[in-house]
Amino acid sequence: MNWPLIIVIAIVVIVILAVILLYNGLVQKRLRVDEALAQIQVQLKRRHDLIPNLVNAVRGYMEFEQKVLTDVTNARASAIAAGAQGPAAQAQAENVLTGALRSLFAVVENYPQLKANENVLSLQEQLTTTENQIGFSRQHYNASVLDYNTSIQTFPAVLIAGILGFVKREFFEAEAEAQTVPTVDLTLGGAAPATGAMPTAAPPVAPPAAPPAPPAAPPAAPPPAADAGASGDPNAGPPAG
Amino acid sequence: MAATFYSQIGANKRNSFLLALVVIVLLGLLGSAIGYAMTGSTAGALAVTIGAVVFGALLSVGSYFAGDQAVLAASQAHRVDAESQPQLFNVVTELSIAAGIPMPAVYLIDDTAPNAFATGRDPAHASIAVTSGLLEKMDREELQGVIGHELSHVRNYDIRYALLVGVLVGSIALLADVFLRYTFWFGGGRRSRDDRGGGGGLQAVIFVVAILLAIVAPIIGRLVQLAVSRQREYLADASSVDLTRNPHGLERALAAIATDQEVLEVASRATQHLYFTNPIKKFEQRSRGLFSTHPPIADRIDRLRKLTGEAPLTPAEEQTLAGLD
Numbered sequence: 001m002n003w004p005l006i007i008v009i010a011i012v013v014i015v016i017l018a019v020i021l022l023y024n025g026l027v028q029k030r031l032r033v034d035e036a037l038a039q040i041q042v043q044l045k046r047r048h049d050l051i052p053n054l055v056n057a058v059r060g061y062m063e064f065e066q067k068v069l070t071d072v073t074n075a076r077a078s079a080i081a082a083g084a085q086g087p088a089a090q091a092q093a094e095n096v097l098t099g100a101l102r103s104l105f106a107v108v109e110n111y112p113q114l115k116a117n118e119n120v121l122s123l124q125e126q127l128t129t130t131e132n133q134i135g136f137s138r139q140h141y142n143a144s145v146l147d148y149n150t151s152i153q154t155f156p157a158v159l160i161a162g163i164l165g166f167v168k169r170e171f172f173e174a175e176a177e178a179q180t181v182p183t184v185d186l187t188l189g190g191a192a193p194a195t196g197a198m199p200t201a202a203p204p205v206a207p208p209a210a211p212p213a214p215p216a217a218p219p220a221a222p223p224p225a226a227d228a229g230a231s232g233d234p235n236a237g238p239p240a241g
Numbered sequence: 242m243a244a245t246f247y248s249q250i251g252a253n254k255r256n257s258f259l260l261a262l263v264v265i266v267l268l269g270l271l272g273s274a275i276g277y278a279m280t281g282s283t284a285g286a287l288a289v290t291i292g293a294v295v296f297g298a299l300l301s302v303g304s305y306f307a308g309d310q311a312v313l314a315a316s317q318a319h320r321v322d323a324e325s326q327p328q329l330f331n332v333v334t335e336l337s338i339a340a341g342i343p344m345p346a347v348y349l350i351d352d353t354a355p356n357a358f359a360t361g362r363d364p365a366h367a368s369i370a371v372t373s374g375l376l377e378k379m380d381r382e383e384l385q386g387v388i389g390h391e392l393s394h395v396r397n398y399d400i401r402y403a404l405l406v407g408v409l410v411g412s413i414a415l416l417a418d419v420f421l422r423y424t425f426w427f428g429g430g431r432r433s434r435d436d437r438g439g440g441g442g443l444q445a446v447i448f449v450v451a452i453l454l455a456i457v458a459p460i461i462g463r464l465v466q467l468a469v470s471r472q473r474e475y476l477a478d479a480s481s482v483d484l485t486r487n488p489h490g491l492e493r494a495l496a497a498i499a500t501d502q503e504v505l506e507v508a509s510r511a512t513q514h515l516y517f518t519n520p521i522k523k524f525e526q527r528s529r530g531l532f533s534t535h536p537p538i539a540d541r542i543d544r545l546r547k548l549t550g551e552a553p554l555t556p557a558e559e560q561t562l563a564g565l566d
C-alpha cells in the first residue's frame with residue numbers, strides 16, 4: 001500500500017469537495033441577492049397599480065384639491081417612466097411619489113366623510129402596507145447583500161471567490177434628497193390643516209442601509225396606526241405612512 | 242452599554258447551543274452509567290444510550306409532522322385570509338418579506354387576552370396564530386413587533402429546536418424511569434455473567450452512580466429545557482428587531498401585554514411555552530425564574546432598551562409590570 005499516494009489523493013478529493021460546496025453556497029447567496037432586487041420591483045409596481053383606484057375614489061369628494069390629485073398622477077407616471085432609467089433615477093422618482101401620496105393623505109384628513117369611507121380606508125391600508133413592503137424588500141435586499149459580501153470576503157470562500165468570478169454587490173442606499181423632511185402642502189382648498197398631518201423626521205420610503213449598527217432612527221417602513229385620527233401622537237407619523 | 246441585535250442574537254444562539262450540549266452530555270452519562278451498571282460492559286452502555294434516544298425520537302415523530310395542527314386545534318384557532326383580516330394579513334406579509342421566508346398560514350383565536358404563537362417544523366410549513374384581543378389592543382407598530390417575534394421563531398427553527406431538546410430530555414426521563422423501576426422491582430444489581438475480576442466492584446460503584454443520576458438527571462434536564470426555552474425567547478425578541486429595525490414597537494407590546502389582566506382560556510400547561518408571553522399568569526407568579534418557559538417581561542424590555550442605549554426600567558416601573566404580570 002503506497003500510503004503517501006493514498007493520502008495525497010484523499011487530500012485532493014477533500015479539497016475538491018470543499019471547493020464545490022463553497023462554490024454552490026456562493027452561487028445560492030448571489031441568486032438570493034438577485035431575487036431580492038427583483039422583489040423590490042414587484043412592490044413598486046404594486047404601488048403604481050393601486051394609485052389610480054385611490055385617485056378615483058377620492059376625486060368625487062375633493063373638487064378643490066385637484067392640484068394634489070394631479071401631483072400624485074404625474075408623480076406616478078414619472079416613477080413608471082423612471083423605471084427604465086436605472087436604479088438611482090427610479091429611487092428618486094419613487095421618493096417624489098411617496099411625498100405626493102403623503103400630501104394626498106394629509107388632505108384627506110380634512111374630509112370627514114372621506115376619512116370614514118370604507119373604500120378609502122381600505123385603499124389607505126393597501127398603500128400603507130405597500131409602502132412597508134417596499135421598505136422591507138429593500139431591507140431584505142440589503143440583508144442578502146450583507147450575507148453574500150460577508151461570505152465572499154471571509155475565510156475560506158475568500159480564497160476562491162475572486163478566481164471564480166464572485167464580485168461584491170452594492171447596498172441599496174437612500175438618496176441625499178430622501179434624508180430631508182418632506183414638506184406637506186396644506187394650503188389647498190383653504191381648509192385648516194388637521195393637526196394629525198404632521199410630517200415626522202423620518203425620511204420617506206428610504207430603507208436603512210444595512211451596516212451592522214444599532215438602528216439610529218425609526219425606519220420609514222413601519223407606519224402609524226390605521227386610526228389616522230390619532231393626532232399629535234409623536235409615534236404616529238403622517239397618516240399616509 | 243448599548244448592544245446591537247447582532248450581538249444579542251449571537252449570544253443567544255451560543256447559549257442555547259451550550260445548553261443543548263449539557264443535555265446531550267447528561268444523556269450520555271446517564272445512558273453509559275445505566276448500561277454499564279446493568280451489563281458490566283461499555284458496549285452495553287452505548288447500546289442503552291442509543292436505544293433510549295431512538296425510542297424517544299420515535300415517540301416524537303407524530304409531533305414532528307402533525308404537531309402544529311394538533312396545537313392549532315387545541316387552541317381553537319381558525320384560519321383567516323386577506324379579506325377577513327386585511328391588516329393582520331398585511332403585517333404578516335410585510336414581515337415575511339423582511340425575513341425572506343414564505344408566507345405562513347395565518348390563524349385567529351377568539352379571545353380577549355392579547356397573545357400570539359407560531360408553530361411549524363420549518364418556514365415552509367409554518368402557521369401563526371394571534372388572538373382577537375391582540376388585534377384590538379395593539380397598534381400597527383406593536384403588532385409588527387409581535388409578529389416579527391413569532392416569525393423569528395419560525396425562521397430560527399425554534400419549534401424544531403425545542404422538539405429536539407424535548408426528545409433528549411424525554412429520553413433522559415424515560416431511561417431514568419425504566420432503570421429505577423427495574424432496580425426497585427428486581428432488587429437491583431443483577432451482575433453480568435461475564436464478571437471479570439475487578440469488574441464487579443466498579444460495576445457496583447457505577448450502579449450507585451446510575452441510581453443517583455437517574456434521580457437527578459430528569460430534573461436537571463427539565464431545568465435545562467426551560468432555560469433553552471427562555472434563551473430562544475430572547476433570541477426571538479432580538480431577531481424581531483432585526484426584522485423591524487424598531488425595538489419600540491415590541492417594547493410597547495410587551496408592556497401592554499404585561500399589564501393586561503385577561504386570562505387566555507384556551508392555553509394549557511402543554512401549550513404555554515409556545516405563546517408570545519406566558520399565558521398562564523398565575524403559574525408564572527407561583528414559580529418564576531428557573532421553572533418558567535418565558536423570561537420575565539421586565540428583563541425582555543431591558544434588553545430591548547439596551548439596543549437603543551436607553552435606561553433600563555426603574556424599580557417602580559418593574560413593580561408595575563411584575564405586580565400585574
